[in-house]
Amino acid sequence: METEAPSRSGDGWSRVGKTLPVRNVQALAACTDELNAKGLERYIRPDIDDSQVLAAEQSGEVPAIDLRRLLDPDHLEEEAARLRSACEDWGFFQLVNHGVPDEIIANVKRDIQEFFKLPLEVKNAYAQRPGDLQGYGQVFVVSEDQKLDWSDRFAIYAQPPEARDLSYWPTHPHSFRKSIEDYSSELMQVANYVVIFIAKTLHIDTELMEDKYVCQTLRMNYYPPCMSLAEKVLGFSPHSDASFVTLLLQVNPVEGLQIRRHGAWVPVKPHPKALLVNVGDFLEIMSNGAYKSIEHRVTINANQERLSISAFHVPSFDGIISPATRTPEEKVLYKTMKVKEYAELYMSNKRDGKRTLNHAKLL
Template sequence: MAAIAENLESSLPVPSVQELVSQQLHTVPLRYIRDEIISSSSHDDHSPSVPLIDMAKLFHHDSQASELQKLHSACKDWGLFLLINHGVSDATLGNIKKQTQEFFELPLEEKKLWAQKPGTLEGYGQAFVTSEEQKLDWNDMIFLKALPIQNRKLEFWPEKPQKFRETVQNYSEDIRQLAVSITKFMAMGLGLNDQAQEFSQGFQEGTYDVRFNCYPPCPQPDRVIGMIPHADMSGITLLLDATDVPGLQVLKDGQWIFVEPIDGAIVVNIGQIIEIMSNRIYKAPDHRAVVNKLKERFSVVTFCYPNPSVKIGPASELTQSGSPPLYKTVTLAEYFQSFYNRKLEVSFIDCLKI
């Protein structure tokens, strides 16, 4: 890997993993072998279960206090939870799953019509590949800026499958409403009063980027990684498993725990913006994706950011009671600049610590 990435906002072209798999490989090309970061993961009856939060209970007066306490504990102890009764319709979820699978089933030449271009991460390809020697993740993806509408670059938005654009439009609008609601409850969980509205309203006019992932089956699944361990730089990340194949893992007390897909549930993952705004009461967890020997896995991941006018820093209500701020306060533009213009191996959030 190059010692420094001058800018992580673009990525070098790499082979399609789906295409590699279609060649009936028995061994994995050397560039994907990641023995150094594969460690045992927990997938047994003794592992702790990822918290399950019922949004309907958060809205209901009689159950709100107890469910809010569950939410607060999940954000504090895990940084990630499964959300049910979230208000995004089964039809919307079904449509986005279907369109995701149908896009990745297109012939390679058709997918390449929407390929990334130099200087951007948008489009079909791979993210954050900064050198020809860099090890690669076992996935293909397409990344699109969905909201606000003026951020869209339709040159990267597939016209096939036929209803792809319309489906992404509808899904991102519903996800935005979910992000506003769930961040409001997070603010309540933190005990914010004056700033609770500001905390969540920032997401009403926020930025929403969607990444569609395909993790093809792999002949040597224990020697590759679908996505390397990382914490998200978003406010929150909302992930929808488009298949019932487990692949997402979260690091909890030094152990990798599978986030088992639940039909209709959405995974809510705390990003580093909320970690900073909560003054590290809520933590952005390390998570990764592993792959399966026989089955393909698809996921739809929406990165939710607040409005560019929102200052990224510890909420003043949390620092007035004697807890010193742990992070600097920066603009969203400065926050992005810190992320993209850094050494890839440096922990991004450490750059913002006081």
């Protein structure tokens, strides 16, 4: 384990945007006298029912992709075809047989749950500092009157290791740092496999993707129950991810994630042995729209908390993102952009669907 280091921005990702401080939602959820329309005014979403929510039998389930089969020459072609279909049709897939040891998964789940059980004053020791999006707090709060998400978040910059700021890495619970480090390292290997096989399905040289997923931010998400108004608040506003690929681990089995598909919201049922993978904005740009990032949101349970950890695998901050066309005749649909330019646009605005991606599209 590394020694403590002074605050540093790594490759720039943690300091790319600003957010206003807001009240801790976990503490607010415990104040029963405030759980009414007046007390939760900034959280209530009048437009939450603008789109239909489909039942599983209406929408089908997010496809499952087996990494073990992708790595097996006897099954590679068949599983790669399923991967291509999942990326084209869903933009999400459940990755099974991903190879992350059960012990590492169990340890990181345990320590995330223990962290959010800590007293508020202990968690606040790792609060976001001005100008840095790492730490315990919120993101995408850009005005005093915007609607807020019913959740608390804790984010750390995890990869590459030399860019970590360990002043944000909790020492309580005592095993937290090792659990996160082990999990982060395993996910880098998983992301490497995922991107290699995605490149093959797109017929893109894997060397073009080498710097597109080398940085990793981990964000731990805590969604408290909201007994009185769960159907009126959101844990996370509709958005797509400013990542190349995102790998999500559900820490507990409570449902809440929904993805937008064919104009409706589709609930995602957690798979106990899978990592949920989704296409990010940078992959949509690089694939020239062949694989699209998908808008998603998080709903709230009235009686149970929900926890998850998202791993955003992103390009080098000083890099370039450019569409890779497969034939001379293919029309280029996206601009060539500096990663920094896109990241600044994304992180400096509230979440509003895929709005930021419009800046990357050619007219």
